[in-house]
Amino acid sequence: MSYYRWQNDDLILQLHLQPKAKTDDFCGLHGESLKVRIKAPPVDGKANAYLTKFMAKAFGVSKSKVVIESGELSREKRVRIISPVKIPEGLSKELAIQEAD
Incomplete structure (x- = not known):
């Protein structure tokens, strides 16, 4: 099982x-998931909104192209990036490590 597909x-x-x-950064693996650090606090949906903005900027897409598919109220989330324009440098290194395994 990989953290991306x-x-x-x-x-x-x-x-x-x-x-x-x-x-704010991608900081490696946490079990079967990619660990993401963000500055926003986990109150009143602020963390989800901030995560959407962070992911949109990182992948070169608009916020509407980042969809939290599951885990709205959890630290474990499944996120869809619709047609990403770029892969962030830190993440592309992780992808290379995963593919080599």
């Missing part, structure tokens, strides 16, 4: 979210 042109990621972090 392609479905046609869409990238689906299994994420483990760490809210209230000092920085």
Whole structure:
């Protein structure tokens, strides 16, 4: 099982979210998920909104092309990136490590 899969042109990621972090970044694997740190607190949907904005910027798409498919109220989330324009450098390194295994 991998933390990502392609479905046609869409990238689906299994994420483990760490809210209230000092920085926003992709920081490796957490079990079967990609760990993502974000600055936003996990209250009133702020973390989900911030995650959507962070992922949109990272993948070069509009916020409407980032869909949280499951895990709205959990740290474990499945996120769909609709037709990503780019793959973030930190994530592309992870993908290369995963594919080599």
